[in-house]
Amino acid sequence: MSDVKFSNNYRDLCRREGVDAGFQFEFYCERCQDTWRTPFSAYRKGQVSGWLGRAAGIFGGVLGDAGRAADGFADAGFGEARDEAFKEAIESAKQHFHRCAKCYQYVCDPCWDTSKGLCRNCAPDAKVHGEAAKAQGLVQAVEEAAHAEGRNRAGSVDVKADKQLVCPACGTETHGAKFCPGCGAKLAAQAFCRDCGAQLAPGAKFCGDCGSKASDN
Template sequence: MSDDLHFSSNYRDLSQQYGTGSGFQFEFYCQSCSDTWRSPFAPYRSGQASGWVREIGNFASNLLGGLGNGLDNAVEGLAKAGWGGSRDEAFKEAIAAAQAHFHRCARCHNYVCDRCWSTDSGLCQTCAPDLSTQVQAARHQGKLEAAMENAREYGKGQAGQVDVATAKQLVCPQCGCEARGGKFCPDCGFRLAAPDECSGCHAKLPAGSRFCPECGERTGASLAKA
């Protein structure tokens, strides 16, 4: 792999500057599958020393007043001063170690892991997909599309059994409950199957009518509410 591997956008800095756990560590991730690899932890001795001195300084402050704080501040300042250079050196070593785990695609310029790399083409598998995988996926897609087409044709054959002429009420006019095209309201039992007929003139009654719009006769719905 080339020496200009920078990992400018696919890493996280997990380093810790101060404390007894102070050190350098970097997490790199594959820009195709997001799998991660962490560089070995490299201790930052000055930062660790500042952590130990801080603990000693807190103890000394209780005995000697400001002397402990002064020592703590001095060591912490030393750790801070050397942090930048030490971190840069640790990052260079981490990048050198990461080169064994990642490849840079010449087409899309992403860094990918071994599993997402095509050795034959020298490209990532997003830019140069595995042929066997693509063929298998295409076969499955063909089966899926053919099955869906068969299902549509079968559904067309079943359409003759569906009553498309009779008007359906989706909401009960009496209680407002969703009826979903049923014959009766599932909440109050109101009859929804078909428009009622006027008992007087036998004209079709609009849903929820309390009086016949043709002859003025009171309907069953009107009597039920009375």
């Protein structure tokens, strides 16, 4: 065929042979991906081949030879019949899709601005973008206010004291609690040597790495 349109935004659903042999094409909008299918058109030669093939599987013999002959007959005529069906499908698809003059994509009616002859990507709706911008601005302002509130609350949180985040007795996550939520064990705050930074064992009087007094930390 010459002057083939819709070369990228369609799927070929045709079946060459079998009892469900026929022609059908699915076109889709290149903006929103919504689809439109042509009505199914039966390919009689392929269907006859399918029925003979089923019969041959049951009875064999002459029907088997007839089925193979019908397969060849169906294959020989499929290409031309498919091209004709595709040509008709394109003419039908033209009623459902528009080609944008700027980006050359095919789009459906909701994605098309008739007054401008452009798709909604190339000719965005100002009102839609305005509402989206207001929503984005609101979210941004809320995030900024939340960050400010978080900074205000930071003064009530003890960030200097080290927390034991996993219970050494049962392995439960403590989330900084004073007692383990899993077994109730008292959790000692972790201490570190002021001189070398090594972690001190609970109750240690001296640092095991540098020998500094724990009482001086």
